[in-house]
Amino acid sequence: MKQEAFSLIRLAVLCFVTFCNQAFSQSKDYTEWYLRTPDSLDIYNQDIYVRELGTGKDTVVVIHGGFGANHDYMLDAIDGLEKKYHFVLYDQRGSLLSPGPKEKLTFQKNVNDLDLLITQLGNKKTKIMAHSMGTLVAMEYLQQHPEKVSNLVLVGAILAKSDSIASVFSKRQNEQVKFLSSRPEVKALPIYKRYKELKGKFTSDMERTDFNRMAFAASNIYRIDRYKLMRGGFHYYKEDASVMSETVNWKYDYRKSLNDNGKTTIIFGDHDFLDFNGEVHQELIKSHKKVNFRLIKSAGHNVWIDQPEIFKKELDMALQK
Structure with a gap:
């Protein structure tokens, strides 16, 4: 019964998303399909939602954040490069279009799904x-x-x-989130002033949604006046997907692998709430010279919203290395 419930939820969500895509002509030229997983998240074997778009020769697999977010917000990050690359986006297990029971939401299974997807794409090496x-x-x-x-x-x-996990989501990181969320630019927004005026008791659900979207964007982008440009966010996250973090081994060191790869680029905003100015990042990789670190000024966690043209150039160069 649990699997059937997930299937019905998936069908309803997919119908809604498909309707929205058709209604607003968003990403017209794409194909979508489901990747079957060995542990069968869905009784119809429609497990991992996949979207392919772009006419370029080189395949780029795009992995969204979360855990529990949705691939949709990453469409803005690749906007304008569809003629140069063939992009493959997907919803990770536990995400909006790839729901599954909690017991099947593990980090290693998530990594295995990526391998299964790349194998089915048939490329020897994938960007x-x-x-x-x-x-x-x-x-x-x-x-x-x-x-x-x-x-x-x-x-x-x-x-x-x-x-x-405390070294990743540190006290410094929490302080940076607080700083971004309480900036004068945030407090100057009409929706913030409205929130203070009503003491948070909005009479309109539209206003409440707008405030919540702004509050989520406040820590994720630097140019907060662009908060309405952000897709995804708080309304895509699922409590179920949070169990994924519990299965991560937070004692790790990927630096040698990144360096040995020789074509790794980190693109980071100087006001990314994870690490202002990329200070910790750059200190960690200073002896790993093959890892390219690119810091973009006046940008936050979702860099492409703050600096779309600069980000597009940096992404293109990184993919062409």
Whole structure:
């Protein structure tokens, strides 16, 4: 019964998303399919949702953040490069279009799904672009399957070395989130002023949604006046997917794998809440000269919203290395 419930939820969500894509003519030229997994997340074997778009020769697998987010927000990150690359995006298990029971949401299974996808794509080596928590999946995959990865682009990356989860999500990181969320630019926004005026008791659900979207964007982008441009966010995350983090071995060191790859680029905003100015990142990789670190000014965690043109150039160069 649990599997049937997941299937019904998936069908309803997929119908809604398909309707939205048709109604707003978003990403017209794409194909979508489901990747079957050995442990069968879904009774109809429609396990991992996959979307392919772009007419370029080189395949780039795109890994979204989360855990539990949705691939959709990454469409803005690759916008304008569809003629140069063939992009393959997917929803990780436990995400919006790839739901599954909690007992099947593990980090290693997530990494295995990526390997299964890359194997089915049929390429000997594949370019990978990952964002946020998706970079952890990408780095672990590189360590396990270095022979299958060509260019690796890590955007808003998780640290390449960790002693514990506290070294990744540190006190400094929490303070940076607080700073970004309480900036004068945030407090100057009309929706923030409205929130203060009503003491948080919105009478309109539209206003409440707008405030929540802004509050999520406040720590993820630097140019907060662009918060309405952010897709995804708080409304895509699922409590079930949080169990994925519990299965991660937070004592790791991916630096040698990144360096040996020779085509790894980290693209980072100077106001990324994970690590302002990339200070910890750059200290960690200073003796790993083959890892290219690119810091983009006046940008946050979702760099492409803050600096779309600069980001597109950096991403293109990283993928062409």
